[in-house]
Amino acid sequence: MNKFLKWFASDSFIVSLAAIVMGLLLGAVVMMIGGYNPITAYGALISRVFGDWYGFGEALREMTPLVLTGLAVAFAFRAGMFNIGAEGQVLMGMTGASLIGIKITGLPALIHAPLAIIAGALFGGLWAALAGYIKAKRGVNEVITTIMLNWTALFLCNYIVRTFLLMPGNQRSVDIQPSASISIDWLSQMMGNARVHWGILLAMLASTFFYYFLWKTKQGFELRAVGSNPEAARYAGINVSKNIVKAMFISGVFAGLAGAFETLGVFHYQSVYSSLPGYGFNGIAVALLGMTHPFGVLAGAGLFGSLTYGSAGMSFDAGVPPEIIQIVIGSIIFFIAAQGIVRFILKPVYKRKKEKVL
Amino acid sequence: MAATPVVELKQITKRFPGIVANDSISIKLQKGEIHALLGENGAGKSTLMNILFGLYQPDEGHIEVNGEAVAIDSPNKAIELGIGMVHQHFKLVQSFSVTENIILGMEPSKGGIQIDYKTATEKVKKLSDQYGFRIDPNAKIEDISVGMQQRVEILKTLYRGADILIFDEPTAVLTPQEISELIEIMRKLVAEGKSIILITHKLKEIMSVSDTVTIIRRGKVIDTVKTNETSPFELAEKMVGRNVSFKVDKKPAEPGEKVIEVKDVSVKNKEGITLLDGMTFDVRRGEIVGVAGVDGNGQTQIIEALSGLRKIDSGSIVLNGKEIGNHTPRQISESGVGHIPEDRHKHGLVLDFSVSENMVLESYYKEPYTKRGFLNFRAINDLAKRLVEAFDVRTPSIQTKARSLSGGNQQKAIIAREINKNPDFLIAAQPTRGLDVGAIEFVQTQLIQQRDQGKAVLLVSFELDEILNVSDRIIVVYEGKVIGEVRPEETNDQELGLMMAGSRQGGTKA
Numbered sequence: 001m002n003k004f005l006k007w008f009a010s011d012s013f014i015v016s017l018a019a020i021v022m023g024l025l026l027g028a029v030v031m032m033i034g035g036y037n038p039i040t041a042y043g044a045l046i047s048r049v050f051g052d053w054y055g056f057g058e059a060l061r062e063m064t065p066l067v068l069t070g071l072a073v074a075f076a077f078r079a080g081m082f083n084i085g086a087e088g089q090v091l092m093g094m095t096g097a098s099l100i101g102i103k104i105t106g107l108p109a110l111i112h113a114p115l116a117i118i119a120g121a122l123f124g125g126l127w128a129a130l131a132g133y134i135k136a137k138r139g140v141n142e143v144i145t146t147i148m149l150n151w152t153a154l155f156l157c158n159y160i161v162r163t164f165l166l167m168p169g170n171q172r173s174v175d176i177q178p179s180a181s182i183s184i185d186w187l188s189q190m191m192g193n194a195r196v197h198w199g200i201l202l203a204m205l206a207s208t209f210f211y212y213f214l215w216k217t218k219q220g221f222e223l224r225a226v227g228s229n230p231e232a233a234r235y236a237g238i239n240v241s242k243n244i245v246k247a248m249f250i251s252g253v254f255a256g257l258a259g260a261f262e263t264l265g266v267f268h269y270q271s272v273y274s275s276l277p278g279y280g281f282n283g284i285a286v287a288l289l290g291m292t293h294p295f296g297v298l299a300g301a302g303l304f305g306s307l308t309y310g311s312a313g314m315s316f317d318a319g320v321p322p323e324i325i326q327i328v329i330g331s332i333i334f335f336i337a338a339q340g341i342v343r344f345i346l347k348p349v350y351k352r353k354k355e356k357v358l
Numbered sequence: 359m360a361a362t363p364v365v366e367l368k369q370i371t372k373r374f375p376g377i378v379a380n381d382s383i384s385i386k387l388q389k390g391e392i393h394a395l396l397g398e399n400g401a402g403k404s405t406l407m408n409i410l411f412g413l414y415q416p417d418e419g420h421i422e423v424n425g426e427a428v429a430i431d432s433p434n435k436a437i438e439l440g441i442g443m444v445h446q447h448f449k450l451v452q453s454f455s456v457t458e459n460i461i462l463g464m465e466p467s468k469g470g471i472q473i474d475y476k477t478a479t480e481k482v483k484k485l486s487d488q489y490g491f492r493i494d495p496n497a498k499i500e501d502i503s504v505g506m507q508q509r510v511e512i513l514k515t516l517y518r519g520a521d522i523l524i525f526d527e528p529t530a531v532l533t534p535q536e537i538s539e540l541i542e543i544m545r546k547l548v549a550e551g552k553s554i555i556l557i558t559h560k561l562k563e564i565m566s567v568s569d570t571v572t573i574i575r576r577g578k579v580i581d582t583v584k585t586n587e588t589s590p591f592e593l594a595e596k597m598v599g600r601n602v603s604f605k606v607d608k609k610p611a612e613p614g615e616k617v618i619e620v621k622d623v624s625v626k627n628k629e630g631i632t633l634l635d636g637m638t639f640d641v642r643r644g645e646i647v648g649v650a651g652v653d654g655n656g657q658t659q660i661i662e663a664l665s666g667l668r669k670i671d672s673g674s675i676v677l678n679g680k681e682i683g684n685h686t687p688r689q690i691s692e693s694g695v696g697h698i699p700e701d702r703h704k705h706g707l708v709l710d711f712s713v714s715e716n717m718v719l720e721s722y723y724k725e726p727y728t729k730r731g732f733l734n735f736r737a738i739n740d741l742a743k744r745l746v747e748a749f750d751v752r753t754p755s756i757q758t759k760a761r762s763l764s765g766g767n768q769q770k771a772i773i774a775r776e777i778n779k780n781p782d783f784l785i786a787a788q789p790t791r792g793l794d795v796g797a798i799e800f801v802q803t804q805l806i807q808q809r810d811q812g813k814a815v816l817l818v819s820f821e822l823d824e825i826l827n828v829s830d831r832i833i834v835v836y837e838g839k840v841i842g843e844v845r846p847e848e849t850n851d852q853e854l855g856l857m858m859a860g861s862r863q864g865g866t867k868a
Contacts, residue, residue: 218728225719228710235667235697235705236719237688 048313057194069283085146087280093259096123124256132248197265442515648829
């Protein structure tokens with residue numbers, strides 16, 4: 001408990017909080033310049049998310065893929081890599097889950113749904129591992145390969161949907177079998193048909209897994225060593241290439257899960273996308289918000305998800321264009337990345353605190 | 359009455375969170391003298407010089423240049439006042455020529471647009487001739503030796519009109535011949551009216567070149583003495599605060615059977631250039647073999663080959679009768695090889711890991727440090743506590759990041775880890791580089807203890823004194839080959855220096 005309290009008083013927590021406040025304030029200034037009332041706007045945003053059960057459930061749904069893509073980016077980052085390809089890995093995850101969820105019939109839900117989830121995770125993981133393999137074997141920078149693989153994934157997934165899963169006359173697949181669905185129907189009914197699903201819980205478990213795996217296990221030790229000093233890791237006898245592939249695989253599994261949950265829990269079908277849907281890129285922002293720490297990612301996704309979902313309320317109820325929320329998110333990320341500015345502004349606060357101690 | 363000093367530091371105090379780096383330090387630099395600043399790592403020498411060069415501001419005290427109080431708030435201000443710094447790590451653009459590097463940042467121009475290379479080159483040439491630098495203004499930095507690169511650094515400060523030169527550990531990277539040439543240059547500089555502050559912890563250089571020595575320990579001036587009125591022993595005692603023996607005590611070696619046999623090992627790099635050219639030597643149980651050679655003659659490659667970090671193209675490496683050539687680093691480590699790496703930041707430590715995590719960098723996967731796939735922090739921390747205590751690693755806690763330790767303590771941590779592995783064969787590459795006298799003594803004693811316990815030790819070092827003092831047998835490498843073998847008691851640094859330069863005269867056994 002004491003440890004928990006200490007964390008709230010920690011430097012990084014205070015700085016993040018200050019960055020968020022400063023981002024919100026900057027957004028307010030922009031709204032005022034545009035002639036909107038920021039208090040009404042933020043009020044509408046908050047009431048959209050917390051005003052009723054439906055809104056809350058939908059905000060949770062919005063957060064889930066953000067948690068997972070955020071974890072994907074953060075995990076790769078901890079292992080010294082920048083996974084820009086969560087986008088493509090999400091699409092592969094969707095496709096893996098759709099294939100199993102649609103094509104396999106006659107299984108009980110308890111087997112079918114997990115199987116579809118695993119398929120999605122594997123598709124995402126292997127797609128990312130491909131970039132890891134190219135880096136480990138040929139030294140090609142993963143930033144380049146993952147960006148290229150995003151587009152490859154987009155067209156490959158669209159091809160699979162069109163060729164094998166298409167609902168005739170539509171730009172989408174047929175629905176998945178009911179046995180593959182991971183929606184929580186009873187809770188959904190209680191929440192005014194908000195699309196809540198088991199993936200929300202699994203995403204939280206995933207961030208716990210991230211934490212334990214990276215900081216408590218032998219394999220996590222290797223990944224962190226490779227991430228912060230590959231030369232020293234090699235010297236210490238750690239197989240650097242293997243760990244690069246492994247880190248990318250796990251990173252991709254997180255992203256793949258995000259895709260699988262979207263298909264199995266939210267839409268129950270897969271669309272033919274005309275462009276990249278953006279889950280993975282938002283994951284980069286979430287990972288930055290959460291300072292690449294798994295619990296920070298959880299919080300970051302909560303914030304990002306509430307802001308994006310709530311921005312719809314802002315435009316309906318207060319007439320503020322929802323794009324303004326992109327400015328808020330952008331400036332929060334800016335302040336978190338540019339911690340020097342936040343610390344500079346917080347300086348007087350810190351000084352007083354120190355004097356008190358003396 | 360003495361003349362007005364060119365630079366006077368008056369009661370300079372600089373505090374950092376938790377420590378007082380400089381505690382009321384006063385130093386006078388007279389015109390035309392070489393004033394040495396002697397102190398252990400972390401004694402506050404660099405902080406003091408950074409204050410003089412305008413990189414830090416003192417909390418108390420002030421600086422006078424030629425009798426006038428000045429505020430040096432940036433390096434540009436320092437340069438304006440005629441203060442120049444020759445950094446330990448050169449700040450040169452490799453692909454630029456000597457002249458281009460020298461004029462970088464203050465290029466003379468024709469009409470404000472075109473750089474006037476002709477005037478610049480002439481000026482560089484003139485300066486070079488005046489001080490006997492013998493440097494080609496048009497040579498590329500990447501094509502000239504380390505000693506020459508240092509001269510470019512010196513020229514850079516002279517070109518900017520420096521009268522007061524600060525040399526920060528100038529000899530750390532030089533060969534013995536280059537060192538004596540540098541000393542000549544320094545003498546010439548003061549003869550021309552320049553004044554020099556020399557930061558170093560090498561007593562030999564201080565004795566041979568300086569006029570005055572100021573000894574700093576833990577941020578305080580211990581004493582300022584005339585060099586000709588003191589002795590290395592007195593200086594070392596003042597610097598460390600206790601008696602220091604220079605000659606490490608050791609019994610004669612009692613070599614046993616061969617532990618490691620390197621036979622005809624050759625290595626080529628990607629471009630096909632031969633780096634190791636049939637290197638052959640062995641190390642026996644209970645002896646320290648020193649490898650002497652100028653940097654870049656295959657030392658790095660043979661260490662990498664021995665520790666599995668580099669593939670060998672031909673030849674064999676046999677440890678205790680078993681071939682280990684081209685095995686993985688982990689296989690080699692497990693067959694009983696310990697390795698104190700050349701570059702402790704690049705290879706030896708994960709700087710963002712805690713001291714305790716670094717202690718298990720090579721053994722984390724074994725029982726009891728890992729149990730059922732999970733790290734056992736109790737066992738890891740117990741080990742770290744034990745090693746930190748036994749090897750006197752000074753760290754606030756075992757959870758402190760390795761990055762925040764001083765160089766000497768980082769090195770102690772690595773040595774603790776490697777010795778704790780209880781290897782049959784210990785490779786020590788530049789084990790005392792950048793360390794102060796106290797830490798050097800500690801490291802060398804550890805190596806000799808390992809030898810006395812029947813280990814085979816390979817010592818690679820650019821410090822000839824270290825090679826001569828610690829080794830039982832010396833092999834000299836040149837262009838990827840062993841070109842001679844001598845006994846330390848039968849040779850001296852002059853002879854070794856000649857052999858290192860590729861001459862086969864001297865004590866070669868053919």
